[in-house]
Amino acid sequence: MSMIKEKILQSAVRLFAEKGYQATSIQDIADDCSIAKGSLYKHFSSKEELYVSILERRQQVMVDEVDRIRKKQLSKRDTFLAEIAYQFDFYVEHGYYISRDHNELAPLGSEIIEDVLSRIRRSMFLYYQDILRRQYGSAIEPWKWDATAIFNGFIREYTFHLLFGYKPMDKQALALFIAERMDDLVHGLNQRSSPSLLTDELMTEYSGMELRSLFASRGSRRDALIEMIASLIPDIAVPNQRKQELTEVAAMLRDEAVQEQPRLFLLRALMRDLESESELAFYVNQLRQLI
Known part of the structure; x- marks a missing residue:
């Protein structure tokens, strides 16, 4: 991605957030x-x-952070709590989609955007189901869809109060509360055999x-960042001359990263050499989490 394209994306994020999608023009x-x-239309x-592009980038930010949480080697319970808490961190920072108000959405009837939003919602629903399956195992299986719907409802409703109601809730305490309510739900379902x-x-x-449609492989994300x-x-x-040196460094990094034992x-x-250039530091830092 060129620096101009990156600048366009950052500008669009800010303007969509400030003015709303419909009020922002190209x-x-x-x-x-x-x-x-005309230069913008080239990109x-x-x-x-x-x-x-912004929606997909935001989704990847979430996926990368979840991947980082899972690599911390926390206990199963602590991983469960950390992933729930991060949902609120993510939505408080990014809003549901682009901004924190209800002017964020593109006009209804945009088939392209509606398809992408539908795919993201379904992928997130499957991700929430994956969280519950990893926490509760076979105990959740007979009610996996119902439990996921309730879990999703907890997150969406409390996110609404954080974003639009400005309720000063501690996100760690909120994660614990939701986890305990899910414990109660799973226990109750198994007791009653509903x-x-x-x-x-x-x-x-x-x-x-497939959940893999949301969570791309580490290798594919690593390769995309290097590119x-x-x-x-x-x-x-x-x-x-420095550009030539950096190009060679990036090529060496690409070749070494794909080795069976890099x-x-x-x-x-x-990566330290590339990171010394401020324009590359953000992407190198993301890459470091995948290597």
């Missing part, structure tokens, strides 16, 4: 980036495509999805 974003509208064919309401037959649109770093190098403000000392040295 010309507004181009003006904010100090580029011609994004429409405002819809910009919005979709029949499930949401069956596999009713939830076929979710059953047909992004390499694509930024030509645009950073350093002499051409040399960690070499990967770290290469």
Whole structure:
């Protein structure tokens, strides 16, 4: 991704958050980036495509942080609590989609955006089910869809009060409260042997999805970050000789990372060199979490 494209995305995020999607024009974003509208269209064919790119990027931020939490080698219970708490951290920072108000959505009838939002919602629902299955195992299986719907409802409702009601709730305490209520629910379901309401037959649109569609492999995300770093190098403000050096470093990093047993000392040295350039530091830091 070029630095210009990155600047366009950052500008769009800010303007969509401040003014709302409908009130922000492509010309507004181009003006904010100090580029011609025609130059913006070289990177994004429409405002819809910009919005979709932001949604997908935000989703990847969430996925990367969940991946980081799971690598901390916490107990199963502490991982459960940490993942619940992070949902509130994520939504408080990013809003439900782009901004914290109800002007954030693109107009109804945008088939492209509606499809993306639908995919994200279904993927998140499956992710929440995965959280519950890892915590409760077979105890949740007969009621996996119903329990997920209730869990999803807890998170959405309390997120609403945090975002729009400005209720000063501690997110760690909130995570513990929700976890304990899910404990109560699972225990109660098993005690009563209540029949499930949401069956596999009713939830076929979710059953047909794979969680891997949300959680891309570490390798694919690692490779995408290295490619992004390499694509930024030509645009950073350093002499051409330094650009050539950085390009070679990125190529060495790419080649070493895909080895069956990559040399960690070499990967770290290469990332330190790239990270010394401020324009690359953010992406190198993300990459470090995957290597």
